Amino acid sequence: MRDFFGSIGSAAAFLFAGVARLFGLFARVSSAALFSGAAKKPTRHNAVFHQMVLSGVDSLPIICLVGCSMGMVLALQGAYQLKQFGAVMYTGSLVSVSVARELGPLMAAIVIAGRIGARMAAEIGTMKVQEEVDALTTMGLDPIRLLVVPRCLALCFTLPCLVIVTDVVAMIGGFVIGVLSVGINPDLYISKSFDALVLKDIYTGLAKSFLFAALIGLVSCHQGLSVEGGADEVGRATTQAVVTSIVLIIVVDCLATAVFYYALPS
């Protein structure tokens, strides 16, 4: 019994310590990003742009594939259920609202956590192993400003953009299935899709994606910087970055949805 409560206690302490470290990193990144203009040397724009290409442009193919498949599946499954109530024409509404409010931001964030989060953790972890982070420190340069800030800033800009792409592509996927497979009139499908959407659906989805981007960036960079040792540790940090990011994305999504639901009633 004592061991049981002891293990729960140590797990809780471990969790709180992790959250505290994440907040510590958040404070350092935000002060470096916010006071960048006032600093002697601002954030390197080239580095931010480079990271934006990596996390944004290069992620477009996979984001489109996932978004399109998601829209198609949603239309098929939705139509199958709606048919029982004679409401097949509402398939477009179901796809557009669920994608804009929930599935678009969530799926895009999970794909980016796997693709970019893993990359960030492995890259910074390897830099740590090869003493590149120590080299920056000994040159009197802050690794947070040079490595973490550009990655987090870039992701906070590109993920909301990728979510818009996911939403649009998923709606197109849903349209193709709705019209070609389910047999809904194209004009009716489009009008029902847009009738159901309100502005709140779009901006709450984008606000969530901004939060997810900050989470993925902070967690992945934190895992990368925590590497001490060799290749084994880089592997551990990479896995941990993806797993922690996805778990936190789902938890924060749940909390944010509740906040938006109660704080911003339609």
Place this chain on the structure above:
Amino acid sequence: MITIKGLTKSFGERVVLNGIDLEIPEGKITVIMGGSGGGKSTLLRHLIGLNKPDEGLILIDNENIVDLSFNQMNEVRRKFGMLFQGSALFNSMTVFENVALPLQEHTDLSEEIIKIIVKVKLELVGLTGFEDFMPFEISGGMKKRVALARAIALDPKIVFYDEPGAGLDPITASMIDQLILDLSQKLKITSVVVTHEMQSAFKIADQIVMLHKGKVLEIGSPDRIRNSQNPYVQQFINGEHEGAIPFKQTSEAYLKGLLET
């Protein structure tokens, strides 16, 4: 220039540095030698402010760096450069960008001036024309030389070298030794070299410090070290597997030795 007084550091029960007192003279080359686990690299990490000691002082230009904040320490770090064992070049940057980084971040010089300085530094290490190469496109010895060019980019007063010849063929290692000598003689840079390569140490050193189990065992000119009567020093410089440090020991003695160091 650098004064170390009573420097002590433990990792758990293991005492890695045990009251080190040391004076590193200005403009000279000081070589720190010792066996693996003797505390050389830990001492170096303390000198560059990557580790904080449990006790003791490190004075650089009469300023104790032990209690400095991150930002204050960064100001002190501008006085020195560091050559890491594995070169630690930024793999996503070209040779030019690697050498230019400290200049871009610490000075307000124009890009044109930075280009000229980088060219001069690369010429100093014999790598003219390699500006656009990526680190993975050049050999280990060339990487070391680029890292050296980066370390001296801001014209530091002190350069620290961690195992400069490690993993290099004898000719390239000798070239690196010559570069260290040139920098010291031409630019009057104070050099601190951590190595366990005897030939290199005796070639370049003005002063040799022998560390063993976290303590200074012997200190002096290369001749003094060569003629030392200390059995550990003799075993080390002659590279003998049997001597004051036994080749094989009992598990109790091994454990005791580990806890002592």
